[in-house]
Amino acid sequence: MKRRNLALTTLSAVALSLLSCVANAQPKEKVSLMLNWYLYSEHAPFFLGKEKGFFDAEGIDLDIQEGRGSGPTIQAVAAKSVPFGYADVSTMIKVASKGAPVKAVGVALQKSPMSVMGLSERNIKKPEDIKGKIVAMTPGDSMSQIWPLFLKKTGLKEGDYKVVSGDGQTKLNAVINGQADLLLGYLMDQNIKIQDATKKPVTVIPFADYGINMVVSGIIAHKDMLKEKPDLVKKFMRAATRSFEEATKNPEAAVDAMLKANAKAGQRDSLIVGLKLTTPLYHTPETAKLRPFRVSPKDMNDSFALLLEYGGLEKSAGKADDYYTNEFLP
Amino acid sequence: MTMNKILNSGWVRPFLLIVVMLILWDLAIRFFNVPAYLVPTPFSVVEQLWKEWPMLLKEVGPTTWATLGGFALSVLVGVPIAMLIAYSKLVESYVYPLLVFSQSVPKIAVAPLFVVWFGFGIIPKIIVAFLLGFFPVVVSTVMGFKSVEQDMIDLARSMGSTRLQMFFKINLPQALPAIFSGMKVSVTLAVVGAVVGEFVGSNSGIGYVLQKANGNFDLPLMFAALVVLSMMGVILFALIDFLESLMIPWHASQRNDHLVSS
Numbered sequence: 079m080k081r082r083n084l085a086l087t088t089l090s091a092v093a094l095s096l097l098s099c100v101a102n103a104q105p106k107e108k109v110s111l112m113l114n115w116y117l118y119s120e121h122a123p124f125f126l127g128k129e130k131g132f133f134d135a136e137g138i139d140l141d142i143q144e145g146r147g148s149g150p151t152i153q154a155v156a157a158k159s160v161p162f163g164y165a166d167v168s169t170m171i172k173v174a175s176k177g178a179p180v181k182a183v184g185v186a187l188q189k190s191p192m193s194v195m196g197l198s199e200r201n202i203k204k205p206e207d208i209k210g211k212i213v214a215m216t217p218g219d220s221m222s223q224i225w226p227l228f229l230k231k232t233g234l235k236e237g238d239y240k241v242v243s244g245d246g247q248t249k250l251n252a253v254i255n256g257q258a259d260l261l262l263g264y265l266m267d268q269n270i271k272i273q274d275a276t277k278k279p280v281t282v283i284p285f286a287d288y289g290i291n292m293v294v295s296g297i298i299a300h301k302d303m304l305k306e307k308p309d310l311v312k313k314f315m316r317a318a319t320r321s322f323e324e325a326t327k328n329p330e331a332a333v334d335a336m337l338k339a340n341a342k343a344g345q346r347d348s349l350i351v352g353l354k355l356t357t358p359l360y361h362t363p364e365t366a367k368l369r370p371f372r373v374s375p376k377d378m379n380d381s382f383a384l385l386l387e388y389g390g391l392e393k394s395a396g397k398a399d400d401y402y403t404n405e406f407l408p
Numbered sequence: 409m410t411m412n413k414i415l416n417s418g419w420v421r422p423f424l425l426i427v428v429m430l431i432l433w434d435l436a437i438r439f440f441n442v443p444a445y446l447v448p449t450p451f452s453v454v455e456q457l458w459k460e461w462p463m464l465l466k467e468v469g470p471t472t473w474a475t476l477g478g479f480a481l482s483v484l485v486g487v488p489i490a491m492l493i494a495y496s497k498l499v500e501s502y503v504y505p506l507l508v509f510s511q512s513v514p515k516i517a518v519a520p521l522f523v524v525w526f527g528f529g530i531i532p533k534i535i536v537a538f539l540l541g542f543f544p545v546v547v548s549t550v551m552g553f554k555s556v557e558q559d560m561i562d563l564a565r566s567m568g569s570t571r572l573q574m575f576f577k578i579n580l581p582q583a584l585p586a587i588f589s590g591m592k593v594s595v596t597l598a599v600v601g602a603v604v605g606e607f608v609g610s611n612s613g614i615g616y617v618l619q620k621a622n623g624n625f626d627l628p629l630m631f632a633a634l635v636v637l638s639m640m641g642v643i644l645f646a647l648i649d650f651l652e653s654l655m656i657p658w659h660a661s662q663r664n665d666h667l668v669s670s
Contacts, residue, residue, distance in 0.1 A: 156446075216623070217623065218619050218621065243616065248520050248609040251523065
């Protein structure tokens with residue numbers, strides 16, 4: 079008898095708490111975004127948007143998770159472990175071509191930051207200067223795959239330089255310690271790190287200056303979600319667009335917002351320099367007048383063609399249209 | 409009868425288990441509907457293994473040299489250190505704690521430094537392989553020399569044998585089984601060390617292939633490289649096992665009765 083009473087009380091308590099939940103009027107939906115890497119300048123706009131309440135305004139309680147490479151982030155989205163991922167779009171195309179049901183719903187970095195860079199004291203100002211030098215690269219990454227195209231466009235040949243291979247940290251160490259003259263990297267990433275470590279200026283030769291462009295980071299979602307929760311995707315992208323616009327206007331505030339959320343994200347000054355180098359990559363000439371994340375079909379097709387020719391993407395992958403959509407953007 | 413004999417011979421059993429595991433792997437993928445971008449099918453791995461075999465075989469070379477280099481260094485450095493530790497309380501009290509301390513340092517964290525210090529050649533790979541491989545050699549060898557029966561030594565001494573004679577007739581033979589078991593663990597760890605070294609900075613080797621396959625999201629090639637790597641470990645292990653059977657045929661571990669039973 080007593081036990082039954084207890085059960086009843088518990089039940090009514092549960093019912094009451096449920097009721098009060100409903101009464102609270104539309105609780106915010108917790109939505110996770112998994113980043114491509116540990117925090118760095120590129121991620122600051124999301125923190126600014128969260129701090130400014132852009133996501134709150136859409137009824138989204140944004141939870142930002144650090145990642146360990148674009149590949150695992152895309153796999154997590156494909157496995158529905160997280161609803162949204164911030165990852166390299168060309169990697170996403172490769173994974174999706176192997177059957178992962180994911181799509182890019184907005185491309186953040188549309189202009190490629192891929193570059194070859196080294197300490198200015200080594201006097202490498204134009205591609206011809208690379209002859210006889212040592213270049214550090216990571217085997218299999220997007221930059222080392224596009225590198226042959228850079229050689230072709232600049233009239234260099236394979237034997238003109240020496241290669242040393244290693245992971246990201248080794249590339250940096252090699253240039254900082256003089257074991258390599260140059261490395262393949264992103265123009266808002268390694269150059270700042272080299273400069274911080276050596277206190278010496280760095281010369282950057284962007285691939286984009288030689289007509290090589292490739293879309294980079296974007297927001298990735300599961301195809302099921304595009305069908306089942308199109309409204310949530312639209313809300314998320316509206317908030318993200320506002321965040322990126324605000325960060326372009328006010329990079330310092332974006333970096334401060336990120337540092338407030340995680341003080342270990344990096345040094346404030348370096349992050350601000352990095353973000354200021356990142357925001358010009360939000361647009362290509364094709365999309366200069368459009369809001370962030372809206373990518374042009376031409377830029378996507380060009381990137382896709384590069385992936386087919388140099389990136390190891392198989393011909394059966396189809397066409398660029400299958401891998402991205404602008405329809406959820408404001 | 410002959411079929412039964414073949415199925416029960418020691419060489420076939422592990423292969424049977426491999427076949428069973430491959431079937432289970434395939435069934436698991438079919439049953440749970442695991443997509444190919446998360447786990448490749450065994451067939452696609454075998455296919456890639458077949459297709460890329462010449463390339464994989466070529467890249468096995470540098471990894472093997474680095475592994476053997478690291479392993480040789482482990483034995484050449486590990487055994488003498490272990491002997492000093494086993495015979496001198498003083499050395500033991502100074503050195504042993506430090507060795508344990510050094511073993512707890514995550515090698516992957518310091519590996520990039522070796523490239524900075526020693527360049528992009530084979531040396532940083534050998535050093536990482538050595539660092540992973542030498543600790544088991546030291547621990548086993550210390551145990552081997554310490555567990556020599558005091559009675560035997562007393563007997564030899566009473567019969568007037570010299571220290572050198574005692575070492576080669578009693579201490580070393582009695583320690584060898586333990587040294588070999590340490591070497592077997594060491595060689596498999598040295599393979600891991602060599603690959604870690606290749607991850608960090610190398611223009612060739614299986615670690616390089618793994619990194620490349622990872623960048624291309626080529627899971628079948630990645631698994632194929634892992635298979636090659638494991639085979640390398642097995643072969644090196646078997647070689648040491650063979651060496652052991654030549655050097656200590658009298659020891660219990662070399663009696664073949666566990667293979668020919670039933």
